[in-house]
Amino acid sequence: MPHTTVRSSLALRRVALFDALPDDRLDRVAQACRWQSVEAGQPLVLRAQDEGDVYFIVSGRVRITTYAASGRQVTFRDCGEGELFGELAAIDGGPRSADVLTLQPSVLASLPPADFRALLREEPPLAERVMLRLASLVRQLSERIVDLSTLEVPQRLQAELLRLAQAAGVADNRARLEPSPKHAALASQISTNREQVTRELNALVRQGVLQKDGKALVVADVQHLARAVANARGDAATL
Numbered sequence: 001m002p003h004t005t006v007r008s009s010l011a012l013r014r015v016a017l018f019d020a021l022p023d024d025r026l027d028r029v030a031q032a033c034r035w036q037s038v039e040a041g042q043p044l045v046l047r048a049q050d051e052g053d054v055y056f057i058v059s060g061r062v063r064i065t066t067y068a069a070s071g072r073q074v075t076f077r078d079c080g081e082g083e084l085f086g087e088l089a090a091i092d093g094g095p096r097s098a099d100v101l102t103l104q105p106s107v108l109a110s111l112p113p114a115d116f117r118a119l120l121r122e123e124p125p126l127a128e129r130v131m132l133r134l135a136s137l138v139r140q141l142s143e144r145i146v147d148l149s150t151l152e153v154p155q156r157l158q159a160e161l162l163r164l165a166q167a168a169g170v171a172d173n174r175a176r177l178e179p180s181p182k183h184a185a186l187a188s189q190i191s192t193n194r195e196q197v198t199r200e201l202n203a204l205v206r207q208g209v210l211q212k213d214g215k216a217l218v219v220a221d222v223q224h225l226a227r228a229v230a231n232a233r234g235d236a237a238t239l
Helices: 023-032 087-092 113-122 124-150 153-168 183-190 194-206 222-233
Strands: 034-038 043-045 054-059 061-067 073-080 099-102 106-111 175-177 210-213 216-219
Touching: 023 106, 023 113, 054 061, 073 183, 087 113, 087 124, 106 113, 113 124, 124 153, 124 222, 153 175, 153 183, 153 194, 153 216, 153 222, 183 194, 194 210
Parallel strands: none
Antiparallel strands: 034 106, 043 099, 054 106, 061 073, 061 099, 175 216, 210 216
């Protein structure tokens, strides 16, 4: 269950969107927000809900997902500390397009839509950042749609592992995913079942592309994944 927490402009400094906002303006944003601490595994937003607050993740991690009529879960992305979500409904006034639940105990600040739109009008650099963020999300989702429509499961899994590796940080052609992504979560992200994800992961381990290290999954050859994904998409492999 959510618990009210103390408003703090200092805490909002963790949100990348606000890193150039003056202290006095950020303090007003903090005071306008609703603050809450939420345990892991709790719903924050429900699809089709008519509630347009923008959420800023001060700490913790959430998953943006949805469920088909059959009950099958489709995951769009995970968001961590310093990120935001919910800006679409705040901007256009429409209903929520996805569900959001906490993956870890999280502290969140939520800003009403009218306050968020006023902030964008009054702070043009911040509005530009939001536009660039939305453009990036459109590109990512467009790429995912193409992958889901044209790639087989092994290539879709490799594309998702490559994305996770790049997000985690690549050094010397290696990346460490910690904790290791759950097979069911990967399945929901690439529209398949957990059993097939397990088979494909084991095959990549046998090939030496992946290594298990305690609770972490190590991508031991990021370039291999990049080449495989680029070949499947018909692109030139780049890192």
